[in-house]
Amino acid sequence: MSIFAEKFHLRIPGPTPIPPRVQQAMAHPMIGHRSGQASQLIQECIQHLQPVFGTKQSPLLISGSGTSALEAAVINSVSVDEEAIVVVTGAFGDRFAKILQRYGITCHRLEIPWGKACDPDTLATFVQKHPQSRAVFMTYCETSTGVLNPIAELAKVIHQHSDALTIVDAVSCLGAVPTKMDEWGIDLIVSGSQKAMMLPPGLAFVACSERAWSVIEKNNNPRFYLDLPAYKKNMEKDTTPYTPAVSLLFGLRESLHMLEEEGLDHVYHRHEQLKQMTRAGIEALGLELMTSDVDASPTVTSIWGGKGKWDSEELRKQLRQLQVIVAGGQQHLKGQIFRIGHMGYCDPLDILTVFNTLELSLAKIGVSIPLGQGVKAAQEVMLRHV
Amino acid sequence: MSIFAEKFHLRIPGPTPIPPRVQQAMAHPMIGHRSGQASQLIQECIQHLQPVFGTKQSPLLISGSGTSALEAAVINSVSVDEEAIVVVTGAFGDRFAKILQRYGITCHRLEIPWGKACDPDTLATFVQKHPQSRAVFMTYCETSTGVLNPIAELAKVIHQHSDALTIVDAVSCLGAVPTKMDEWGIDLIVSGSQKAMMLPPGLAFVACSERAWSVIEKNNNPRFYLDLPAYKKNMEKDTTPYTPAVSLLFGLRESLHMLEEEGLDHVYHRHEQLKQMTRAGIEALGLELMTSDVDASPTVTSIWGGKGKWDSEELRKQLRQLQVIVAGGQQHLKGQIFRIGHMGYCDPLDILTVFNTLELSLAKIGVSIPLGQGVKAAQEVMLRHV
Numbered sequence: 001m002s003i004f005a006e007k008f009h010l011r012i013p014g015p016t017p018i019p020p021r022v023q024q025a026m027a028h029p030m031i032g033h034r035s036g037q038a039s040q041l042i043q044e045c046i047q048h049l050q051p052v053f054g055t056k057q058s059p060l061l062i063s064g065s066g067t068s069a070l071e072a073a074v075i076n077s078v079s080v081d082e083e084a085i086v087v088v089t090g091a092f093g094d095r096f097a098k099i100l101q102r103y104g105i106t107c108h109r110l111e112i113p114w115g116k117a118c119d120p121d122t123l124a125t126f127v128q129k130h131p132q133s134r135a136v137f138m139t140y141c142e143t144s145t146g147v148l149n150p151i152a153e154l155a156k157v158i159h160q161h162s163d164a165l166t167i168v169d170a171v172s173c174l175g176a177v178p179t180k181m182d183e184w185g186i187d188l189i190v191s192g193s194q195k196a197m198m199l200p201p202g203l204a205f206v207a208c209s210e211r212a213w214s215v216i217e218k219n220n221n222p223r224f225y226l227d228l229p230a231y232k233k234n235m236e237k238d239t240t241p242y243t244p245a246v247s248l249l250f251g252l253r254e255s256l257h258m259l260e261e262e263g264l265d266h267v268y269h270r271h272e273q274l275k276q277m278t279r280a281g282i283e284a285l286g287l288e289l290m291t292s293d294v295d296a297s298p299t300v301t302s303i304w305g306g307k308g309k310w311d312s313e314e315l316r317k318q319l320r321q322l323q324v325i326v327a328g329g330q331q332h333l334k335g336q337i338f339r340i341g342h343m344g345y346c347d348p349l350d351i352l353t354v355f356n357t358l359e360l361s362l363a364k365i366g367v368s369i370p371l372g373q374g375v376k377a378a379q380e381v382m383l384r385h386v
Numbered sequence: 387m388s389i390f391a392e393k394f395h396l397r398i399p400g401p402t403p404i405p406p407r408v409q410q411a412m413a414h415p416m417i418g419h420r421s422g423q424a425s426q427l428i429q430e431c432i433q434h435l436q437p438v439f440g441t442k443q444s445p446l447l448i449s450g451s452g453t454s455a456l457e458a459a460v461i462n463s464v465s466v467d468e469e470a471i472v473v474v475t476g477a478f479g480d481r482f483a484k485i486l487q488r489y490g491i492t493c494h495r496l497e498i499p500w501g502k503a504c505d506p507d508t509l510a511t512f513v514q515k516h517p518q519s520r521a522v523f524m525t526y527c528e529t530s531t532g533v534l535n536p537i538a539e540l541a542k543v544i545h546q547h548s549d550a551l552t553i554v555d556a557v558s559c560l561g562a563v564p565t566k567m568d569e570w571g572i573d574l575i576v577s578g579s580q581k582a583m584m585l586p587p588g589l590a591f592v593a594c595s596e597r598a599w600s601v602i603e604k605n606n607n608p609r610f611y612l613d614l615p616a617y618k619k620n621m622e623k624d625t626t627p628y629t630p631a632v633s634l635l636f637g638l639r640e641s642l643h644m645l646e647e648e649g650l651d652h653v654y655h656r657h658e659q660l661k662q663m664t665r666a667g668i669e670a671l672g673l674e675l676m677t678s679d680v681d682a683s684p685t686v687t688s689i690w691g692g693k694g695k696w697d698s699e700e701l702r703k704q705l706r707q708l709q710v711i712v713a714g715g716q717q718h719l720k721g722q723i724f725r726i727g728h729m730g731y732c733d734p735l736d737i738l739t740v741f742n743t744l745e746l747s748l749a750k751i752g753v754s755i756p757l758g759q760g761v762k763a764a765q766e767v768m769l770r771h772v
Contacts, residue, residue, distance in 0.1 A: 006415050015416045015632055023413050026633070029392050030401045030586060032711055063588050064450045065628035068611045080608075103608045194629060200416060202449050202588045202631030222466075222489045225454045225612070242451035243580060245588030245631065246401055247412070325418055 004323065009353055012327040013143045013172055013300035013341035014195040018251075022198055025254035026247045033246055039238035041249050046235065048256035049205060051264060053189055054180035059207040060231040063245040066171040066192035067095065069204035072226040073167050073190050074099045076216045078134050085110060085126065085136045085164065087118045087154070091144035091330045092169055096137040103221070108133060114333065115302065117149045117295040124157040127164070134215070135165040135187075141173035141297040144330040145290060146339060148177065148297035152184040159185055165212055171195060174205070175259060176271040176299045176343045187212040193248055196271070196299060196343040198255045203248040206231070271298035273385045274342040277351045277378040284377035285359065285369045290337055299343035302329075305336055310367050312338045318361035324354060348382050390709065395739055398713040399529045399558055399686035399727035401580040401587050404637075408584055411640035412633045419632055425624035427635050432621065434642035435591060437650060439575055440566035445593040446617040449631040452557040452578035453481065455590035458612040459553050459576050460485045462602045464520050471496060471512065471522040471550065473504045473540070477530035477716045478555055482523040489607070494519060500719065501688065503535045503681040510543040513550070520601070521551040521573075527559035527683040530716040531676060532725060534563065534683035538570040545571055551598055557581060560591075561645060562657040562685045562729045573598040579634055582657070582685060582729040584641040589634040592617070657684035659771045660728040663737045663764040670763035671745065671755045676723055685729035688715075691722055696753050698724045704747035710740060734768050 010017050018026075031037050042061065049059045062068055074096065078084045083106040086097040093112075100107040108130045112118045118138070127136065136158050141148050155166040165187040170179060174189070176196035181189050187209040194201035206228060208216060216228055230241040259267055275298040282289055282303050290302035305312025312328065313335055319326055329337040340354060355374035362369045396403050404412075417423050428447065435445040448454055460482065464470045469492040472483040486493040494516045498504045504524070513522065522544050527534050541552040551573040556565060560575070562582035567575055573595040580587035592614060594602060602614055616627040645653055661684040668675055668689055676688035691698025698714065699721055705712055713725040726740055741760035748755045 008415070010416055010418065012418045015419060015629065018416050018633075027409050027413065029394070030396055030404050030580075032396065032398045032713070033401060033587065035711070064454065064611065065630070067628040068450065068454075071611045099610045102610050102613075192629075194416075194632075200631060200633035201419065201629040202634060224485045224488050225450065225457045242453040243401065243578075243587040244451070245586060245634075246580075247404075247586035247633075248588060248631075325421070327418070 008323040008325060009350065010325050011341050011350070011354055012325055013339055013343070015201050016195060016198060016341060016344035016346070018200060019198055019255070019258065019345045021258060022251045022254045026251040028247070028250045030246060033243045034239065038246065041253060042240065043238045045249055045252050045256065048253070048260065052175050052179065052256070052259065053207045055182045055207050057181070057207050057209060058235055059205045060228065060235055061240055061244060061249070062204040062206060062226070062231065063202060063242070064204050065201060066190070066204055068226060069190035069192065069206050070096060070169060071099050072206055072228055073137070073188050074105070075103060075221045075223050075226060076219055076228040077165055077167060077188060077212060078105050079219055079221060080104050082106070082134045083108065083130065083132045085130055085133045087123060087136065087138045087149070088112065089116070089118055089139055089145065089147055089149060090114050090142035092142055092171070093139045096139070096169065115145045115147065115290045117147045118154060120150065120153040120157045123154050124161055127158055127161045131162065133162065133164045135167050137167045138169070140168050140170040141177070141299050143172040143300060144333065146297050146300040146302040147291050147295050148173065151186065152180070155185045165215060173297060173299045173343070176267065178268050181207060181209070193252065197252070198258070198344040199248055199251045202245045203252060270347070271343060273348060273381065274298065274346060274351055275301065277348060277381045278340055278342055278354070280377040280381045281351070281355045281374035285362065285374040300339055300341050302337045302339045305338060306367065310365055312336065314365050315361055318364050319357055322357040322360060324357045351378055394709040394711060395736065396711050397727050397736070397740055398711055399581070399725055399729065402582070402584060402727060402730035402732070404586060405584055405641070405644065405731045407644060408637045408640045412637040414633070414636045416632060419629050420625065424632065427639060428626065429624045431635055431638050431642065434639070434646065438561050438565065438642070438645065439593045441568045441593050443567070443593050443595060444621055445591045446614065446621055447626055447630060447635070448590040448592060448612070448617065449588060449628070450590050451587060452576070452590055454612060455576035455578065455592050456482060456555060457485050458592055458614055459523070459574050460491070461489060461607045461609050461612060462605055462614040463551055463553060463574060463598060464491050465605055465607055466490050468492070468520045469494065469516065469518045471516055471519045473509065473522065473524045473535070474498065475502070475504055475525055475531065475533050475535060476500050476528035478528055478557070479523070479525045482555065501531045501533065501676045503533045504540060506536065506539040506543045509540050510547055513544055513547045517548065519548065519550045521553050523553045524555070526554050526556040527563070527685050529558040529686060530719065532683050532686040532688040533677050533681050534559065537572065538566070541571050551601060558729070559683060559685045562653065564654050567593060567595070579638065583638070584644070584730040585634055585637045588631045589638065656733070657729060659734060659767065660684065660732060660737055661687065663734060663767045664726055664728055664740070666763040666767050667737070667741045667760035671748065671760045686725055686727050688723045688725045691724060692753065696751055698722065700751050701747055704750050705743055708743040708746060710743045737764055
């Protein structure tokens with residue numbers, strides 16, 4: 001085995017690299033989950049999550065993948081005999097729709113071409129067409145395409161035209177982009193540990209507005225592990241209904257400290273810079289970005305493959321040989337695009353590393369690109385930001 | 387803060403202490419969950435879990451608390467219009483019943499006095515009284531009382547008198563007691579990471595027999611995150627349907643290596659010894675064990691408090707001051723009993739430490755006990771085992 005086997009660069013849109021400080025925090029000796037120490041830990045996590053969500057509400061902690069929180073959002077807020085709207089901008093909007101469908105909830109899919117954000121007018125029209133909808137499910141950052149939906153404006157038009165709850169999947173951007181749940185009138189936000197929160201996967205977060213709680217508490221869908229009122233009741237006593245992923249909670253407290261030390265505004269600015277560096281570099285190499293500047297997420301960038309001229313999967317293989325891991329496409333985009341994750345524990349030098357190796361890999365698979373020009377374009381963005 | 391703040395002895399029945407080797411394994415740099423390396427990791431975990439379950443089936447890996455696996459067992463195997471039996475020997479049998487009831491499944495509770503195991507004849511009679519039951523839910527080790535139910539014999543009488551599936555919660559004993567799923571005709575076993583498996587909480591396991599799969603695959607209950615066929619389909623490709631708790635998987639591979647290095651028979655023998663030491667010491671101090679020798683679990687021992695003469699919660703506080711953490715009672719046993727966990731990363735010297743401090747703590751709260759006699763009785767058990 002190469003001595004460099006563990007010296008790789010994980011640049012997929014989650015899971016993301018774990019900072020050493022977080023790693024060390026997670027190595028804390030195990031504690032009892034009903035102890036005073038655990039209550040203190042849970043209390044601190046919740047308190048420091050609030051500014052990240054932009055809410056005075058207390059986010060709930062669920063041990064599970066992000067999808068467990070998506071399901072919790074669905075089954076706690078819409079009854080099986082009701083209707084809901086899902087804004088489908090990619091694979092994760094599609095997942096919301098699949099969960100609704102699995103429960104027999106009438107699901108109105110607003111299909112947006114993959115790679116584009118939903119615009120508020122389109123949603124306004126759709127909401128008016130389906131006045132019985134009890135909730136509108138949206139994806140803040142659509143991980144599968146690198147689109148950031150304008151959820152503040154989308155929430156606004158929903159409230160203008162309906163009483164539906166506004167429910168947002170912020171798994172792949174919470175902690176990397178401004179999120180003002182209360183100010184924007186978002187009723188429910190779900191997120192996860194393994195993206196911009198700089199933790200291993202296994203912890204999910206759900207924050208609910210007062211308005212959401214009034215609906216959730218009347219909801220009679222059968223549910224147990226994902227019953228949000230049980231989490232709320234326990235959270236009020238600084239605990240969880242079932243044994244939580246304690247080591248991840250130790251890590252979460254540390255990653256939240258790190259976000260605060262850097263300052264959330266700086267964190268958001270850094271991600272914006274990482275996005276701009278990535279996009280500038282890609283354009284300088286003559287490759288094609290999947291999303292427009294306006295629609296692009298600060299956390300992940302999708303790039304078209306060679307469209308017959310060269311193979312993006314071949315490119316990913318070359319990058320892997322240089323110890324840089326990027327993601328491919330999902331569903332119908334498999335083999336069509338590659339995706340560079342730039343969220344969480346990621347700094348500008350990491351993006352230069354991506355271009356160092358991306359240029360080499362393109363050259364190796366025979367794509368004629370100007371060596372050094374991707375790096376240069378990214379460096380120029382850095383100079384503007386310094 | 388005391389320099390010894392992190393030098394405590396966690397002797398509750400889960401979460402349990404994490405071995406340094408497992409801690410180090412979990413510090414592996416994060417990897418992509420769809421990578422070849424992740425597939426290899428998942429494959430190794432599943433393969434080495436098989437002997438622990440005593441099955442040729444492939445245990446499924448769910449990111450979540452043990453309760454997520456209990457719910458998965460319920461909703462995948464019994465339809466909402468069907469009936470099922472739950473053997474309730476304590477708080478975790480009760481949890482199975484609560485999940486069934488939440489889903490509107492007709493639940494026949496076989497109530498066994500807390501602190502006693504279910505005997506096969508009692509179950510045989512009960513099964514014959516409820517011939518429509520599609521499944522019998524049982525608890526292998528009932529964490530709340532320290533009872534180990536004789537699940538091999540219970541499964542036998544179920545099969546003699548019915549076609550019901552035999553479903554076992556082995557959360558607080560799998561990896562500490564012999565478990566022969568295939569040989570004993572157990573149809574479904576659920577377990578979790580944070581007990582005898584020596585890992586932090588956050589990972590649950592579900593193994594299903596062929597017979598269970600034939601029922602599960604016909605089951606139409608709506609479910610998404612806990613849909614076992616989705617886990618099966620993905621496990622066949624060495625992956626999981628949703629982002630798994632990757633750091634816990636690295637830990638699991640290491641803890642499974644450790645169980646193999648020690649040898650499962652030795653692991654089981656060690657737990658038997660820990661139980662005997664604990665019971666002998668408690669009796670030597672004149673305290674009252676909650677369970678009989680036959681019914682006692684090798685993983686956790688429940689002891690009655692002073693029944694009005696002294697307060698078990700006061701005792702626990704004294705023990706905490708000496709850095710030893712034991713558990714109290716659950717539900718109606720709160721304040722009545724205390725529980726010593728002795729599973730996972732626990733060796734005979736840990737039990738001596740428990741008696742060192744238990745004797746001091748009893749003396750401190752004014753209980754007249756013969757100092758040193760608990761330790762002596764436990765040492766005598768050690769000498770017999772060496």
